[in-house]
Amino acid sequence: xxxxxxxxxxxxxxxxxxxxxxxxxxxxxSWVRIGRGADDTAVLDLGGRDWLxxxxxxxxxxxxxxxxxxxxxxxxxxxxxVNLSDVAAMGARPLAALAxxxxxxxxxxxxxxxxxxxxxEQLGAFGASVVGGNLSRGSVLSIDVSLLGRAHGKxxxxxxxxxxxxxxxxxxxxxxxxxxLHGLRRRDxxxxxxxxxxxxxxxxxxxxxxGEFLLRxxxxxxxxxxxxxxxxxxxxxxxxxxxxxxxxEHLPLSATLQRYARRVGRxxxxxxxxxxxDYELLCTAPPHRIPLLQKRLHDALQLPLTDIGEILPASxxxxxxxxxxxxxLAATGHRHFGGRNRR
Amino acid sequence: xxxxxxxxxxxxxxxxxxxxxxxxxxxxxSWVRIGRGADDTAVLDLGGRDWLxxxxxxxxxxxxxxxxxxxxxxxxxxxxxVNLSDVAAMGARPLAALAxxxxxxxxxxxxxxxxxxxxxEQLGAFGASVVGGNLSRGSVLSIDVSLLGRAHGKxxxxxxxxxxxxxxxxxxxxxxxxxxLHGLRRRDxxxxxxxxxxxxxxxxxxxxxxGEFLLRxxxxxxxxxxxxxxxxxxxxxxxxxxxxxxxxEHLPLSATLQRYARRVGRxxxxxxxxxxxDYELLCTAPPHRIPLLQKRLHDALQLPLTDIGEILPASxxxxxxxxxxxxxLAATGHRHFGGRNRR
Numbered sequence: 140x141x142x143x144x145x146x147x148x149x150x151x152x153x154x155x156x157x158x159x160x161x162x163x164x165x166x167x168x169s170w171v172r173i174g175r176g177a178d179d180t181a182v183l184d185l186g187g188r189d190w191l192x193x194x195x196x197x198x199x200x201x202x203x204x205x206x207x208x209x210x211x212x213x214x215x216x217x218x219x220x221v222n223l224s225d226v227a228a229m230g231a232r233p234l235a236a237l238a239x240x241x242x243x244x245x246x247x248x249x250x251x252x253x254x255x256x257x258x259x260e261q262l263g264a265f266g267a268s269v270v271g272g273n274l275s276r277g278s279v280l281s282i283d284v285s286l287l288g289r290a291h292g293k294x295x296x297x298x299x300x301x302x303x304x305x306x307x308x309x310x311x312x313x314x315x316x317x318x319x320l321h322g323l324r325r326r327d328x329x330x331x332x333x334x335x336x337x338x339x340x341x342x343x344x345x346x347x348x349x350g351e352f353l354l355r356x357x358x359x360x361x362x363x364x365x366x367x368x369x370x371x372x373x374x375x376x377x378x379x380x381x382x383x384x385x386x387x388e389h390l391p392l393s394a395t396l397q398r399y400a401r402r403v404g405r406x407x408x409x410x411x412x413x414x415x416x417d418y419e420l421l422c423t424a425p426p427h428r429i430p431l432l433q434k435r436l437h438d439a440l441q442l443p444l445t446d447i448g449e450i451l452p453a454s455x456x457x458x459x460x461x462x463x464x465x466x467x468l469a470a471t472g473h474r475h476f477g478g479r480n481r482r
Numbered sequence: 483x484x485x486x487x488x489x490x491x492x493x494x495x496x497x498x499x500x501x502x503x504x505x506x507x508x509x510x511x512s513w514v515r516i517g518r519g520a521d522d523t524a525v526l527d528l529g530g531r532d533w534l535x536x537x538x539x540x541x542x543x544x545x546x547x548x549x550x551x552x553x554x555x556x557x558x559x560x561x562x563x564v565n566l567s568d569v570a571a572m573g574a575r576p577l578a579a580l581a582x583x584x585x586x587x588x589x590x591x592x593x594x595x596x597x598x599x600x601x602x603e604q605l606g607a608f609g610a611s612v613v614g615g616n617l618s619r620g621s622v623l624s625i626d627v628s629l630l631g632r633a634h635g636k637x638x639x640x641x642x643x644x645x646x647x648x649x650x651x652x653x654x655x656x657x658x659x660x661x662x663l664h665g666l667r668r669r670d671x672x673x674x675x676x677x678x679x680x681x682x683x684x685x686x687x688x689x690x691x692x693g694e695f696l697l698r699x700x701x702x703x704x705x706x707x708x709x710x711x712x713x714x715x716x717x718x719x720x721x722x723x724x725x726x727x728x729x730x731e732h733l734p735l736s737a738t739l740q741r742y743a744r745r746v747g748r749x750x751x752x753x754x755x756x757x758x759x760d761y762e763l764l765c766t767a768p769p770h771r772i773p774l775l776q777k778r779l780h781d782a783l784q785l786p787l788t789d790i791g792e793i794l795p796a797s798x799x800x801x802x803x804x805x806x807x808x809x810x811l812a813a814t815g816h817r818h819f820g821g822r823n824r825r
Contacts, residue, residue, distance in 0.1 A: 145590050145591070145592065146590065146591045146592075147587065147588050147589060147590055147591060148585050148587065148589045148590070148591055148594050149587035149588070150591075151591055153617055156591075156594065156617055157617070159591075159595055160595075160598055160602075160612075162595075163595050163596075163598050163599035163602065164598060164599070164602035164611075164612050165602055165603075165606050165611065167611045167613055168611060171578065171611060171613050174611075174613050174614065175612065175613060175614050175615070176614070180614070181578070181580070181613040181614035183577075183578060183613070183630075185530060185534070185577075185632070186530055186531070187528060187529055187530040188529070191528070193578075193580060193613065193614065193630070194580070194614065195580045195582045195614070195615060195616050195626075195628055196582075196616050197582050197584070197616055197618050197626075199584060199618050199619070199620055201621070202618060202619045202620065203618070234526075234528075235514065235524070235526060235536075237524070237536060237537070237538045237628055239538045239539075239540050239582075239626045239628075241540070241542060241624065242491045244490065244491065244492035245490050245492070246490060246491045247488050247489065247490055247491070248488070248489045248490060248491055248493075248494055248499075248502075249488065249489075251491050251499065252502055252503075252505075252506050253506075255503055255506050255507060256506035256507070259503075259506065259507035259508055260508075263508050268507075268508065268510045268511060268514060268517075269503075269507050269510075269518065270510055270514050270517050270518060270524040270526070270536070271517065271518050271519070271523070271524040271536065271537065271538070272518070272538060273538050273539055273540055273626075274496055274499055274500070275540050275542050275545060275546070276542070276545045277542055277545065277622075277624070278544070278621055278622060279620075279621060281584065281620070281624075283538075283540075283582045283616075283626045285538055285580055285582075285628035287526075287536070289528070
């Protein structure tokens with residue numbers, strides 16, 4: 140008799156691992172407005188005027204970063220930013236954080252203090268405080284942050300509200316962080332010229348104010364770009380039950396990104412579409428809302444908001460149009476959990 | 483010129499590491515009623531009728547557990563319990579949790595699912611739900627849980643309210659978990675006879691209902707025993723600014739613990755006073771409150787609440803009385819962060 144082979148987590152997709160939990164975890168009570176795996180954060184209605192949003196994210200040495208790439212203070216700031224970005228994607232305001240650190244016993248005391256300094260500093264810049272945490276020994280350095288935020292008036296930017304006819308919008312210049320990471324990995328001899336790109340990976344700006352503006356300005360769906368534009372677009376389309384046509388000519392390819400890609404012989408568009416960790420916001424809105432949204436983001440934050448495509452009915456599929464031709468978007472959401480170290 | 487030697491985190495006490503944060507982190511806002519390092523959980527006043535309590539705790543393979551010691555489901559339950567115990571020590575009610583897991587890529591999918599099953603099951607038994615989380619690769623298995631609870635009517639059991647003349651009380655039979663861990667480490671040949679003790683380490687009962695009863699019943703200070711009775715007593719005495727006299731004859735040494743200690747040639751009282759991870763509650767109350775507290779805990783939970791000593795003014799110090807003699811309690815709170823693997 141053949142014995143069933145036991146599968147490891149590395150053979151599974153992260154989303155499948157999360158989806159499997161519905162078989163082993165009890166249903167969430169009704170005051171959990173958004174629960175496991177459904178959006179950028181959980182959303183709780185605990186009876187006050189506002190809802191709470193709640194997320195956690197982690198940076199593990201050797202998986203998400205290497206120590207030569209950034210200082211301890213930058214690492215702390217980055218651990219704050221990846222969590223702040225999830226709160227931003229809900230259009231909510233950050234409140235308070237717990238930090239759970241795994242510290243190798245050889246870690247210098249000053250590294251620990253600088254890390255916490257960076258964490259508190261970046262949270263503080265967005266109105267949030269470190270209110271507690273936990274220290275544990277660990278074989279590698281890791282920082283788990285749990286962040287609470289407030290959704291004013293019980294309104295949040297969700298993934299599931301995009302409608303056919305809406306336009307697809309993105310903040311900033313996605314792809315720059317992935318190019319910066321490429322520079323960090325290569326220890327690029329032309330390093331000074333990719334400084335801006337590397338800084339985009341090291342110190343991404345969580346789009347907290349932008350998320351609030353966008354939610355108030357009438358967007359219909361929102362998500363942050365942590366896995367890559369196409370991957371997170373797929374999450375948004377699936378949650379909303381829609382298709383999309385991306386327009387290549389409209390993608391916000393920065394001159395810096397193009398120059399760097401040319402020098403290292405890479406395709407800048409691949410970084411823009413596939414590279415993660417930009418922590419820009421991807422959202423949808425009816426066409427008539429766009430001019431005001433763009434003006435607000437420009438005036439208040441000097442942040443570009445680019446119209447990159449159109450939301451279609453689900454039956455029309457997902458496409459990338461380039462010039463007169465178009466090609467079907469591949470399902471990019473499927474990634475093996477133990478696969479390549481993307482970060 | 484002599485260069486200042488750089489210190490590692492392993493040369494420092496965990497409490498010193500936390501205390502150092504006041505130099506690098508901004509002050510917490512006034513709605514943070516209890517903040518960093520001050521009690522078993524943080525306490526937030528977000529404007530509703532109740533306060534929120536919020537804690538996180540972590541189990542790291544090789545630091546806090548070894549996989550042969552317990553099943554994946556038991557590990558999940560234990561990760562819930564260590565967090566539930568912190569909420570219990572505030573007299574609060576658990577609400578919702580996020581789980582951040584570091585998974586080695588070779589981990590079997592079924593282990594992950596059993597772990598989450600155990601986590602959800604134990605949280606559910608105390609009225610709380612897993613509402614989200616994060617999966618990351620890691621070199622060893624670890625489970626970070628962040629748990630929110632509700633403090634009804636803005637009342638919490640704090641460490642700092644003990645007053646001279648109060649009695650010192652403890653639930654259950656502390657020391658049994660430490661003896662159980664001793665059995666697990668030794669793979670004791672007489673294992674079946676220490677089964678109860680091992681189960682006390684593997685599956686501690688968080689004293690959630692007891693914490694609520696005790697708070698309503700008029701205790702003046704409360705803490706859970708995670709570091710060991712003496713260590714946590716010291717936290718309570720320091721926070722309250724009091725001294726104490728423990729009475730050896732009154733310590734609740736269980737017959738099982740005494741038998742096991744005799745067989746392996748160890749001092750059961752050392753386990754009772756020094757062993758951690760019992761997750762029993764240590765509290766103080768005026769003498770006239772005690773009979774009712776004991777009756778309630780016995781009737782509702784069949785849980786003994788033992789009077790083990792008296793709270794003194796700080797000037798009178800901290801003592802352990804045994805027969806006619808007494809000896810000064812050593813400061814046990816100082817532990818090097820990278821020191822012996824206690825767990």
